[in-house]
Amino acid sequence: MVExxxxxxxxxxxxxxxxxxxKGAVEPQQDLLRDLQLDSLGLTVLAVGLxxxxxxxxxxxxxxxxxTVADLVRLVANRVAAPSRAPVEARS
Amino acid sequence: xxxxxxGHDRSLPYIxxxxxxxxxxxxxxxxxxxxxxxxxxxxxxxxxxxxxLHRNVQVKGRYLALPVDAYPGLATFQQRNDAWxxxxxxxxxxxxxxxxxxxxxxxxxxxxxxxxxxxxIATPSVEARLANLLRFREDFKRTPIFGLGCVAxxxxxxxxxxxxxxxxxxxxxxxxxxxxxxxxxxxDLSIPNIIASGLFGDGAACAVLSGAxxxxxxxxxxxxxxxxxYPDTERIMGWDVVxxxxxxxxxxxxxxxxxxxxxxxxxxFLVEQGLRRSDIRHWVAxxxxxxxxxxxxxxxxxxxxxxxxxxxxxxxxxxxxxxxVLFVLGETLEQAGARPGDWGLMLAMGPGFxxxxxxxxx
Numbered sequence: 001m002v003e004x005x006x007x008x009x010x011x012x013x014x015x016x017x018x019x020x021x022x023k024g025a026v027e028p029q030q031d032l033l034r035d036l037q038l039d040s041l042g043l044t045v046l047a048v049g050l051x052x053x054x055x056x057x058x059x060x061x062x063x064x065x066x067x068t069v070a071d072l073v074r075l076v077a078n079r080v081a082a083p084s085r086a087p088v089e090a091r092s
Numbered sequence: 093x094x095x096x097x098x099g100h101d102r103s104l105p106y107i108x109x110x111x112x113x114x115x116x117x118x119x120x121x122x123x124x125x126x127x128x129x130x131x132x133x134x135x136x137x138x139x140x141x142x143x144x145l146h147r148n149v150q151v152k153g154r155y156l157a158l159p160v161d162a163y164p165g166l167a168t169f170q171q172r173n174d175a176w177x178x179x180x181x182x183x184x185x186x187x188x189x190x191x192x193x194x195x196x197x198x199x200x201x202x203x204x205x206x207x208x209x210x211x212x213i214a215t216p217s218v219e220a221r222l223a224n225l226l227r228f229r230e231d232f233k234r235t236p237i238f239g240l241g242c243v244a245x246x247x248x249x250x251x252x253x254x255x256x257x258x259x260x261x262x263x264x265x266x267x268x269x270x271x272x273x274x275x276x277x278x279x280d281l282s283i284p285n286i287i288a289s290g291l292f293g294d295g296a297a298c299a300v301l302s303g304a305x306x307x308x309x310x311x312x313x314x315x316x317x318x319x320x321x322y323p324d325t326e327r328i329m330g331w332d333v334v335x336x337x338x339x340x341x342x343x344x345x346x347x348x349x350x351x352x353x354x355x356x357x358x359x360x361f362l363v364e365q366g367l368r369r370s371d372i373r374h375w376v377a378x379x380x381x382x383x384x385x386x387x388x389x390x391x392x393x394x395x396x397x398x399x400x401x402x403x404x405x406x407x408x409x410x411x412x413x414x415x416x417v418l419f420v421l422g423e424t425l426e427q428a429g430a431r432p433g434d435w436g437l438m439l440a441m442g443p444g445f446x447x448x449x450x451x452x453x454x
Contacts, residue, residue: 019282021327039343039344039345039348040344041283041284041287041342041343041344042344044141044145044283045282045283047141048136048138048141048142048283051136051137051138051141052135052136052137052138055137056137057137057138057140057141058138
């Protein structure tokens with residue numbers, strides 16, 4: 001799990017730099033909105049990038065519990081470990 | 093020396109008519125989603141999310157320069173731009189003929205053509221090609237304007253009005269042709285491009301303006317205009333020009349920029365004209381997208397019906413870039429039931445980032 005979380009953090013850093021033109025550091029304790037200054041489009045780009053890389057689905061409900069980079073890392077790692085628990089999967 | 097109060101200056105140009113034209117091929121938003129889904133699946137995992145992005149822009153369908161199944165065959169910039177030159181000339185001819193007929197004028201009455209677009213390039217520019225089809229006089233003046241994007245409908249009208257103050261016996265056309273579908277980069281599967289492919293449509297508009305000394309000219313008058321430039325906002329909206337054409341730059345910060353600035357910009361402009369926001373009876377706003385229209389409504393504290401023409405246009409045809417605000421203007425001219433003395437304000441924003449306001453009086 002630790003390895004997977006490192007992989008997720010690395011992917012978040014890659015998306016921030018390559019797709020969101022983010023110039024600063026990306027650290028686990030940072031707030032996605034306040035510190036990384038992500039707007040709705042930025043959050044969508046981040047979510048889509050993680051969904052594509054880890055073949056998972058993230059939902060609106062998921063967004064409620066995610067505030068920091070660390071929250072997002074945990075959510076993605078958990079979803080990779082147990083994809084059937086994703087609320088959106090129930091629809092398909 | 094005394095100057096006339098705003099709206100009573102005898103040198104003010106008239107907007108005589110606004111023509112609008114849409115290409116022949118129509119596709120509903122669901123048909124477009126179905127056509128794009130296969131391309132999205134080559135890189136994206138959660139296609140439901142992308143479909144939601146297309147539905148969230150509240151556009152029911154778009155008119156397209158070509159049939160939907162013709163687009164995959166356009167692989168290179170040259171192929172897309174060749175199609176753009178051919179189709180924009182055809183649509184431009186149609187819209188100019190319609191606008192001149194509505195203004196009860198002929199091509200021989202035209203002294204100056206301002207041509208605005210951001211979706212293709214041509215040299216000679218499209219208004220020269222239109223001259224060969226429509227037979228403008230050999231001394232007609234040409235001002236092609238590329239790169240203003242969505243703001244060019246309002247900014248082009250303002251520049252045409254500036255010209256007609258200097259040449260009050262002249263008639264000018266503002267021709268806008270935007271074939272956004274021909275800029276689509278199928279291989280660019282970035283989220284901004286996917287949102288753009290859900291929002292932007294194709295269309296053309298032509299405003300006919302005459303200077304104050306042209307006999308028989310009538311319609312609302314262009315009283316004043318104001319440009320506003322927002323420094324250091326180059327990456328908010330625009331193109332990255334790449335080997336395959338125009339790759340869209342689109343930031344979600346646009347609605348926030350509107351919220352932060354538009355009220356002060358409008359109030360400063362109106363105060364200079366001796367007016368208040370409550371004096372404006374007809375709001376002619378560019379149909380940037382649902383969040384931009386909401387931002388206009390909130391920042392300017394508008395009644396729910398104030399932007400109804402912009403909302404309807406967005407839903408029916410999508411964002412037509414510079415043509416959009418001219419579609420709304422044309423519908424306002426023909427359907428708003430404006431009375432003599434009514435004030436109107438055209439409002440558009442675009443790459444720069446910048447805004448343009450045009451004050452009208454009936």
